Amino acid sequence: MKVGLMGFGKTGRSVASVILAAKDCSLEWIYRRGSALDHRSASEFLGIESADRATILSPSSIDVDTLLEQHPVDIIIDFSSSEGIWTYGDQAAERGITIVSAISHYNSEEIGFLRKLALLTTVFWSPNITLGVNYLLFSARLLQKIAPEVDIEIVEEHFSNKQGVSGTAVKIANALELEHEKINSIRAGGIVGKHEVIFGFPFQTVRLVHESISREAFGNGALFAARHLSGKPAGFYKFEDLLAPYFAQQIA
Template sequence: MNIAVCGLGRAGKELARKIVLETENDLVMGLCREESRTAGMDIGELMGMPKFSCNMWKISECEQVLLDKKVDVIIDFSGKSTSLELVPLCERVGINLVICTTNFTEEEKKYLCEMGQKSTFGLVYAPNLTLGINLLMEFVEKLSKILPEFDFEIVERHRRDKPRVTTTAKLISKVIDRGETPISSIRTGGYVGIHEVTAASEEERITIEHESFSRQAFAKGALMAAQFLYGKKGFYEMKDVIKNLESRLEN
């Protein structure tokens, strides 16, 4: 696949590095906000690697470049305002989009779904990228249905400057579907991300924990979503990517 990456923060750089060094895919361009100082720079230079003629482009100036470079998918690790700019762009040019950003309102999520369903391009909405966290949510949802007498609590740990509360914790609460599930947010040190769910009754307790050791887990999930989307159109979520993986393993 020919891949463009939007947003070269911690996770975006990890993704770009993985594409270049560990996959058969091609990183052909980067995208950035209008006010970004990275416009025109070589991605290799931004990652502390040798230059490899792969430049950053402002979203407002990239439409024809996307077509010229035959981009198959844009993987977005920017921020929601930038993501919302990418959606109509991808609809116009027919290029698939994996959105890895968070904090969308319910109305904005509805907009993403409606745009993805227009069938001119494929869109994966993936605020939770890792296989492990998606499997945790699937298991917790089953626990909540099977064990109605159990109480649930969520504890999440992240680096000290991570905003509270994470979208992932809110989504775990949503699949538990018990109203306002208690969420404790701990902000210390350099945690990449830990989510722990405890279900307890008067007689027993179940605790499930997922920890990301490295942002490589996010990069791996993003590439899995992009590969799943190849040749598809419509709106999808990471649960669809996981189901597709399960189906392939069963056959």
């Protein structure tokens, strides 16, 4: 599976390291806004031994159309910014390239654009692409169905410079049909990301907690999505679409 990566910030670099280590994937290129690292090898830059091409490129050195023509990929994994989809979306969809977006915040126009692209190709979006937090979301919805009157609070913790409410926390609140006032945000130090759903029963408390120890967790989640999207028809997919078949299986 040939992969192209959009974005090479702190998280993008961690994701690149995971892709470079995957035996069933080949990181063909990384596309980033800045040109300072143009034509360098990501594996060399990150100090990882890999046979992958993994060339770092930017709009200053090559435009998206030429990039996709000269260096074709099966899938694009996006860890850039909410505006990034406009730079490559049409070109990728026209070529039938699968899009996996891990952008935390999209506005309604950007989500509409993703759905438009999904008419032509396979499009996946998850505000938090870690497997664990999406398992937490499934479990929370199941417990709420069992006890619909239970009190629920959401706590999200992130690094001190993170702006706005966690997109994942908003997604959890929406899935549980909770007001966003039920989200409690904490910003401190270098916390990568922690989400907790607290169920307050009269005589007991249930806490579902997920914590990202390292940004590499996002890379593992992105590859989980990429592998499970293989062979899927064009359409708009979310993490629950990939997990639902597992939850439907009977436990022996």
